[in-house]
Amino acid sequence: MYVLEGEAKEGGTSPHAHNMSKMFGKMRMYVGQEDGFVHKIEVYAKDGETLAMVQEFTNLAFNIDLPDEKFVFTPPEGVQVMDMTEMMKQMHRSGGPGKLPEGHPPIGQKPPAPPAN
Numbered sequence: 001m002y003v004l005e006g007e008a009k010e011g012g013t014s015p016h017a018h019n020m021s022k023m024f025g026k027m028r029m030y031v032g033q034e035d036g037f038v039h040k041i042e043v044y045a046k047d048g049e050t051l052a053m054v055q056e057f058t059n060l061a062f063n064i065d066l067p068d069e070k071f072v073f074t075p076p077e078g079v080q081v082m083d084m085t086e087m088m089k090q091m092h093r094s095g096g097p098g099k100l101p102e103g104h105p106p107i108g109q110k111p112p113a114p115p116a117n
Contacts, residue, residue: 001039002031007048024052035060 005028008021025048030040037060043053075081 002033004029004031025049035062 005026007026008024010021023046025044025046027044028042029038031037032039037057039057039060041053041055042051044050045052
């Protein structure tokens with residue numbers, strides 16, 4: 001596995017990179033030497049030590065035939081479905097999310113426990 005590690009520079013090369021540098025410290029990517037694909041991504045909080053997010057890709061299979069039915073989304077009963085298409089388009093046009101939503105804890109910190117009823 002190749003391991004790539006880096007940090008977004010403040011000011012960055014794009015608005016998205018600039019916004020990411022305000023929220024996160026470093027990112028580490030694990031790339032397969034044989035297949036060249038990303039197998040794991042680790043994103044760290046500004047302190048560079050607190051793991052904020054991990055994405056791991058396992059059981060990778062390439063160029064296999066999959067029926068169209070595999071790509072039909074059927075949400076469980078009672079789940080609220082939100083179409084975020086317009087929000088994502090706006091984020092793309094503006095270069096990124098900008099800032100965390102009001103009341104969101106800093107990246108790497110757990111949100112406070114909800115009040116007991």
